[in-house]
Amino acid sequence: MMESSIKEIFYPSEEEIKMNRFPVALTIAGTDPTGGAGIQADLKTFQELEVYGMSILTSVVAQNTQGVSDIHHLPLSMLAAQLESVFSDIQPHAIKTGMIATAEMMEIVASRIKSKQTQYIMDPVMVATSGHHLIDEQAVASLKESLLPLATVVTPNLPEAEALTGSPVKTVDDMREAAKVIVHDLGAGSVVVKGGHMEGDAFDLFYDGFSFHELITPRINTRHTHGTGCTFSAAIAAELAKGYTLLDAVKTAKQFIQLAIEHTWGLGKGNGPTNHMAHRRVKGAAKND
Ligand SMILES: Nc1ncnc2c1ncn2[C@@H]1O[C@H](COP(=O)(O)OP(=O)(O)OP(=O)(O)O)[C@@H](O)[C@H]1O
Numbered sequence: 679m680m681e682s683s684i685k686e687i688f689y690p691s692e693e694e695i696k697m698n699r700f701p702v703a704l705t706i707a708g709t710d711p712t713g714g715a716g717i718q719a720d721l722k723t724f725q726e727l728e729v730y731g732m733s734i735l736t737s738v739v740a741q742n743t744q745g746v747s748d749i750h751h752l753p754l755s756m757l758a759a760q761l762e763s764v765f766s767d768i769q770p771h772a773i774k775t776g777m778i779a780t781a782e783m784m785e786i787v788a789s790r791i792k793s794k795q796t797q798y799i800m801d802p803v804m805v806a807t808s809g810h811h812l813i814d815e816q817a818v819a820s821l822k823e824s825l826l827p828l829a830t831v832v833t834p835n836l837p838e839a840e841a842l843t844g845s846p847v848k849t850v851d852d853m854r855e856a857a858k859v860i861v862h863d864l865g866a867g868s869v870v871v872k873g874g875h876m877e878g879d880a881f882d883l884f885y886d887g888f889s890f891h892e893l894i895t896p897r898i899n900t901r902h903t904h905g906t907g908c909t910f911s912a913a914i915a916a917e918l919a920k921g922y923t924l925l926d927a928v929k930t931a932k933q934f935i936q937l938a939i940e941h942t943w944g945l946g947k948g949n950g951p952t953n954h955m956a957h958r959r960v961k962g963a964a965k966n967d
């Protein structure tokens with residue numbers, strides 16, 4: 679009895695194996711030794727959403743809930759070698775990129791993603807919550823020209839939307855304008871402009887090039903929002919890897935991050951990480967409402 683129940687829970691069905699549709703997601707990002715952001719947060723999120731996670735490191739970051747103390751960018755040859763290791767063996771159904779600090783790194787990643795028919799989620803990580811810059815100034819141009827046009831969806835917060843569009847993004851109207859520029863001028867397939875940095879409700883705006891969808895949840899009054907953007911975009915990647923539509927994936931990711939923030943453990947002396955397991959506590963949480 680025990681044997682069969684374990685098998686049911688942890689192993690894909692014969693059907694899933696046959697269909698080769700055991701969902702696989704890949705994150706290409708930096709690290710966070712305290713586990714709240716970067717590839718650590720991405721892999722936790724993939725796993726919680728029952729997607730097999732793979733990860734490629736771009737930079738090793740010495741950071742915690744109080745800030746970033748040092749960053750080591752991996753040699754370009756190591757980035758290329760990791761990409762070859764993965765793509766020569768296991769094909770992901772969705773690829774997510776987070777922190778990619780230099781233009782050279784972005785060009786290497788873009789050349790591999792371009793050759794893939796896969797969903798690509800770009801989290802345009804630029805500045806950590808602590809204020810530390812995680813990307814070179816000149817890399818922003820490469821992010822816009824090489825990576826962004828490949829994205830199925832891009833998930834800028836307000837400062838990142840400003841950096842991408844060159845215009846202030848402070849109000850909902852600004853968010854709408856920025857969303858149109860990011861899709862129609864910069865070439866992203868779709869965009870979620872995240873309103874975590876605004877006052878009032880946690881208001882995100884999803885734009886797919888045709889219609890706007892407002893995703894609004896009550897703002898949680900907490901300082902523990904380290905890695906919220908990483909976790910949110912990783913959740914979108916997981917849901918797309920499972921075959922859900924873009925709108926359903928974004929809705930599920932919104933629910934996931936809301937619970938992760940609401941049930942934070944408050945770890946660390948600064949801005950603590952979210953609780954990637956929180957969704958398990960909500961019995962029968964709707965997958966997509
Ligand atoms: N205090 C909060 N309460 C509820 N939702 C929040 C809160 N802060 C952020 N969010 C939500 O978390 C998600 C991530 O948005 P946010 O603006 O924090 O991204 P970010 O700045 O890129 O995150 P980070 O840089 O910390 O990884 C969005 O869905 C946003 O609405």
Ligand SMILES: Cc1ncc(COP(=O)(O)O)c(N)n1
Pocket residue numbers: 707708709710715716717739741776777803805806807808903904905906907908
């Ligand atoms: C490797 C990595 N990627 C992304 C972030 C942004 O997260 P936050 O804005 O919460 O610091 C980070 N701090 N570290």
